[in-house]
Amino acid sequence: MVEVMTTKVPLGVSACLADCPVRYNSKRFDALGKMGRERADFAITPVCPECMAGFGVPREPIHLTGTGQEVLAGEATVENRHGRDVTAQLVSGAQACVDALERAGVRVVILKEESPSCGLFKAKVGRSRRREALGSGVFGAMLAEKGWFLIPDNAFDSPLTWWDWRRRMHAWLWLSDRQIAANGDLTAAWHVIKFVLQETGRKSADEMGRALAALPKHASLSELEALRAKMLEMLRTPTTRERAMSALWKTYSHARKSGTLEGVDLHDLTVRSPEVRRNVTTIAEELIGLERISFENDLLFGTTPVLYRERRRLKARDESLGKISER
Secondary structure (H helix, E strand, O other): OOEEEOOOEEEEEEHHHEOOOOOOOOOOOEHHHHHHHHHHHEEEEEEOHHHHOOOOOOOOOEEEOOOHHHHHOOOOOEEEOOOOEOHHHHHHHHHHHHHHHHHOOOOEEEEOOEOOOOOOOEEEEOOOOOEEEEOOOHHHHHHHHHOOEEEEHHHHHOHHHHHHHHHHHHHHHHHHHOOOOOHHHHHHHHHHHHHHHHHHOHHHHHHHHHHHHOOOOOOOHHHHHHHHHHHHHHOOOOOOHHHHHHHHHHHHHHHHHHOOOOOOOOOOOOOOOOOOOOOHHHHHHHHHHHHHHHHHHOOOOOOOOEEEOOHHHHHHHHHHOOOOOOO
16 A cells, blocks of 8 residues: 655755745745645745855855865855855854754755755856856755755756655655664565665665665664665665656556556546657656556555645545545
């Protein structure tokens, strides 16, 4: 059966992505608007480390002399356009944002990529900001040290990329919170998420399967937690269009052949083979359609093993299936 989360996900977000005019030039982006109705599934906390640093709006742009990781290590600085060192202010502002997110119970944050403060996977380094460096901005680096699930704003580039980040986020939160006290607990969790991990990285997933099989009969908690940590790290890896299409077709075909979908209302869902060319929006619609069928019929599909639904919807679903909800 599909795993269902019923508590809204506390979500941190770079404030400029939440339609707040806090960029250095007073501009803003409505990136969260691309969520549509899904936005109501989150408890959103917008933060801006540069505002919390006291730089104001509008403000002089800042640049890094190294990556955010190097700034936090004392090996690089943050400067404004006049060359003034504002490292201490930005680090303090970033820490204030972390504190606010912790008070809100946040463990998932969407960040403005390439920002000297919020950049996640790459930062612009130097006064011209034309040199990209592998590394985060200062706030992004600070959040990475927390071990939270971090999402770059390019997750909204297409419906398919957002679908992928969302489903891995839900799986990451579910696995993080799951009680693991014995081998069987971890193995059961693995069987829920393994298809996502096989899709995004077959080699590492196979290695994980072998590591689980090699555990002693009564593994210590430290051994179990070490493998859980590796699974959580693997869930950070994005899929590709080709892999998502292949997984979609494999999941759907298996369900049809096994009789799982016999008598199930498919809501006119049509899933086409990977050889059929279609755009990412259509692929995402097919995957979301499969999620709907998964929830309504309490079926576990490997493409999205963990879903969020409001408690009232889960209760109504269980009543329609003649079940007593224990969630």
